[in-house]
Structures are given as structure tokens and as C-alpha cells.
Amino acid sequence: MSTRPFSRHLAELCEEIALSDGARPAIVSGALTLSYEELQARVKVVASGLEGLGVRRGSTVGLLCTNRWEWVTVALATMRLGARIAAFNTFVKAWDLGYMLEHSGAEVLVTLDRFRSSDYLQTLLELDERLLDRPAEGKRFPALRELVVIGDEGELRSTPRPFATLLEGAPDTGTHCSDAQSSAGDVAFVLYTSGSSARPKAVPLQHFAVIENGYEIGERMELTREDRVWVPVPLFWAYGASNALPATLTHGATLVLQDAFEPGGALELIERHRCTAGYLMPNIGRSLIAHPDFHPRRTASLRTGLTLGNEAEIRLIAERVPIPQICNIYGQTETYGNCCVTPASWPLERRISSQGPPLPRVQLSVRDDAESEVPAGVVGEIHVRGYVTPGYLDAPEAARASVDEDGWFATGDLGQLDEHGCLRFAGRAAEIIKTGGINVAPGEVEEFLGTHPQVSEVAVVGAQDEHVGQLVVAFIVASSELSEGELREWCAARIAAYKVPARIHFVERLTQTSTGKLDRRRLLELDEERLAH
Secondary structure, eight states: OOOOOSOSSHHHHHHHHHHHHTTSEEEEETTEEEEHHHHHHHHHHHHHHHHHTTOOTTOEEEEEOOSSHHHHHHHHHHHHTTOEEEEOOTTOOHHHHHHHHHHHTOSEEEEESEETTEEHHHHHHHHOTTTTTOGGGOSSOTTOOEEEEESOTTTOSSOSOBGGGGGSSOTTOSOOTTTTTOOTTSEEEEEEEOTTSSSOEEEEEEHHHHHHHHHHHHHHHTOOTTOEEEEOSOTTSHHIIIIIHHHHHTTTOEEEEOSSOOHHHHHHHHHHHTOOEEEOOHHHHHHHHHSTTOOGGGGTTOOEEEEOOOHHHHHHHHHHSOOTEEEEEEOOGGGTSOSEEOOTTSOHHHHHHOOBSBOTTOEEEEEOTTSOBOOTTOOEEEEEESSOOSOOTTOHHHHHHHBOTTOOEEEEEEEEEOTTSOEEEEEESSOOEEETTEEEOHHHHHHHHTTSTTEEEEEEEEEEETTTEEEEEEEEEESSOOOHHHHHHHHHTTSOGGGSOSEEEEOSSOOBOTTSOBOHHHHHHHHHHHHHO
16 A cells, blocks of 8 residues: 555645655656656746736636646646636537636636647637637636647747746746645536536536545555556546546656557557556557557556446456456546546456445445435445535536435436445436547537527437447438538537537437427437438
């Protein structure tokens, strides 16, 4: 067991390790490696720069960036000032980003200029043509005062403030956590998750719980300060921000960041840096194995890590990648990424058959429709208590519906506990679509598709798929001639790629049950029938 850190605030945690083991590598990002001491120095300088932009205790900084050292540095620097990070999804298009900027009340937005086919500056221009030059004058985002852009300064267009300007201060001028009166109970992150709502829910996560739960996740993986943790999953997910990041930092290990997952680049990273732990999804494991340059010797350094999936998927990762001590997990954003993790030391057969016992200071309860606890072996709705979000941002009704007066969070998931108190996940009670590890709310996609001028009615369902879990499938009643290609192209330009329907069916009417409700089961049958033909 590793020594539990003293700090209960993420910015203080970074400082604690920098003082005790400063030369140890903290982050590998592209060609750059930062020690804990170097990371802390950059955090202090960036905090000073953000303070000059008016960031104070209680402020919100929006962060739109892939897995880079700047993401971690901006997050810790913001927290150093007693402010919080609203982490934005890098798959965003204007529809998504506009909502999150508005809802979060971000006063400063730190954004990457572009990544692959995504041009974030162009997306901001689509929202408001004044955002790049005069963000404070925008009417749609009255809280937003400053825009800071990470990118090639020589190519930036009308950029009000390149990120490099935040690195020009003196390392010792930043406000200290204690000066900002930061508290362990302060919100560290606001993470946006689709959940089962029509719009993404904003989930606040507190410093002390991010650290304590993250430490326990690392313990289940048996992390030590010698580990090099490969993180191809986005830091803006709970899987990254409240799981990979604190699990690594609380153990003084090294975070090996991959901008975004790509199997060839992943194999190169793992091999070059001799990564010993990894954060995977089933599709990541399959992609690694299917790559033409894959050979088990390239991933032989991997010992432990996390993933989810069915028994066959976890066995594939354990035996074929291979990661012999891969841990099976269960959780959601509201429960700080994971509330159950199988110990790495368990035999593989036991690790693939359940998601393990709850983490320390976490309780599970499985209940029937009458809210009564069911006995071991009986499937019911999973409830979690312990490290649970204090509530949804600006959504008190949603919070009351999800967390009862005794602190139990109703997950909307189905599962059963065995005689040892280990959880076996059984499925999702809600209609949420899980595609490639990402939650997609049908209502959100329906709301968006309904804004198309030729769409009269729309229904969205999740169809099973062996590669990504589920596919987004849309049924459209069109008011005039409209092709699948035209509608998909329209979607791709305006909404995140994973929300764009994989299949679109045009129908004369949407099927209903005898009680007048949308018959989603019949729509799934219709999708299968059309595929068969």
C-alpha cells in the first residue's frame, strides 16, 4: 500500500509531491516531460497569469483542450486560486459548446485553437463573431471576459491572448492556495455528462473526494510512484479528470498523456515510455490488437489498469493486449468516476465476473421498484452513497430526484450484489445510449434534430453494436424531401461526432404503444428489419 497523501486539495497535492519528490517525472506530453517540480513551477506562473485576468476564489474557468500538459497545468493553476474548472468536451460543435459556455458561466475560456478536423476558433466565431476580439461585449455569454488560446502563435487569427502570455510571469508571484482561502470542500471540476436528460448535466466534484476516491482507485490497481500511467481517454471525462489524474498524482506516479486515442500512436507511446498501467475501453483494446503493427512485446510493460465491458472484452484485454492485472470497474461521473473496482491481485476469472466490491467509504444498495433493498443475487436498481456529487449545477430538481435525504444516489443502472458484497452490473434501466464508452441522451439528440427545418418528428434509440456497444439510430418524419446524406452532413457540422446518428430511417409516422407513448422497442425492431434487407 502506498503512503496516503496529506493534501485534500488538488493544487496542494501537486505542491506536496513537488516538495517531497520534485525530480520525479509527473507528466509526459508529446516530446515534453515535466518533473513534479517543473509542473509546480508552471502551475504557479499560470496561476499568476490567470489572477491577472481576474480569476478569483469562486470563479469558473472553461477548459477546451485535448490531453496535453496545458490541460493539467491550467486546471491546477485555476484551483490554486480557489476557482473551479468547467471541462468541455473536445468533440464539441457550436450546438454543444454554446450551451456549456452559457450554463457554466465561465469567465475565462482557455481553448486549443484546433485539433485534427476540429477548428475551435471557427466554432467560437459561429457562436458570436465578437468572441475572438471582444469576448466581453458578447450578449449571449455575459460572464465571459477573456479568451486564451493554446496553439501556434504565428497562425492564430485575431487572438486576444495567446496561452504563452500566461507563462511570462515570475514563478513566485502566484497566489497560494492558503492565500485564496481554498477549501477541501470546494468544487474542483464541473464535468458535463449527458446522463439521461435532454441536455448535458453539470456535475460538480469536490477536491477532497476527488483525491480520496482517486487514491483508493490507484490502490486497487496497486499503483506506486514507479508506475507510468498511459491515459488515452479524455481528461474532460470523469474517467480522466476524477480518476486517472488523481489516481496517478496521489501515488506520485507519471501521467503519460495521449492527445487522443489512435492505436499506432498508442503502441509507440507504450513501448517508448515503458508504460506500466493504462486506462482502456473495450474498443481501445480491440483497436490495439487489430493494428497491423501490433505485437504483444510492444505492450509487454503494461501490468495493471482499468477497463469496463463484458467478460469476453475484459479477457481479451487481459490476455491479448496483454494487461494481466487489468481491473474491472463500475461507476459514473456522479460517483467520481468509479465506485467499484476489482483488486488487481484477484484471479482473472474473479475479475471478469464482477465489478468488485465498493471502494472504501462507499456503500452500495440494490433496490426494487418499491425502494426496498433486495437480497444478494437479485437484480435491482443500483444506489450509491459515500463519494457522490453534492448535486447538479443549477438544477436542484434533478439533484433531489437523484440523491435522497440520506445521501443515496439512484444511478438508474441495474445490477446485483453477491454474497461477498461485490457488484455485477446487469444493464441500464434508463434509455441512455452508451456508444464507445460515451453517454448519449436520446432526448438531447432528438431536441437537436428537431431544429432542422424539414424534420417534423424524430425519435432516437440505441441499437446494439459489437464494436462500440451501441449505435445512435434516428427515425425521422420529414416534412419535405430530405436524404440521409444531407441530414448526416448537417448534423456533422453542428453537433459532436458521437451524437451524429449512425443510421437514419425515414418513416411516415413514429410507432406508439397502446397508451400513446413512443414505442422505442418497436423502433429497434424496425431498425433490425431494415438492416436485414
